[in-house]
Amino acid sequence: MDARAAVLDLIAEIAPEIDIEAVPDDEDLRDAVDLDSLDFLTLVERVHETTGVDVPENDYDQVRTLRGWSDYLVARAG
Template sequence: MTPQEARELIERALAQVAPESDLTALPPDADFRDALELDSLDFLSFVEALSDASDYRIEEDDYPALTSVAEGAEFLAARTGPG
């Protein structure tokens, strides 16, 4: 998966848990939990949606890598490999 593909998966997963949010206004390096006011259940729903969409099991130890769209995309692209 490329970083761009990973970014798109993250944005789709965020749109599922925060459909009222304007993701176009979210800077790639912003902490999306704070910016979108996600509570812990919202975040877990995001992780589940992202894990399902990427076919990569995201563990609790991975959560710190999922603070921003940019960091999350780098993390996911590195874990899922090319293509």
């Protein structure tokens, strides 16, 4: 699984107006692509639906960035 590409695809579904190629790896996604709280929670839910990886609220700080998402998913993918 290409975790980075999977997360980018989901971000594009949630916020289609975003230039997906310009999403930085290490900037907080809520700032970088203007995801509000509901969008972020939708992303967490869609990641779970797509990958089967559950992201508990305590881990939200680990998935603030695109690199964080990638690392998190790679570490937990079965």
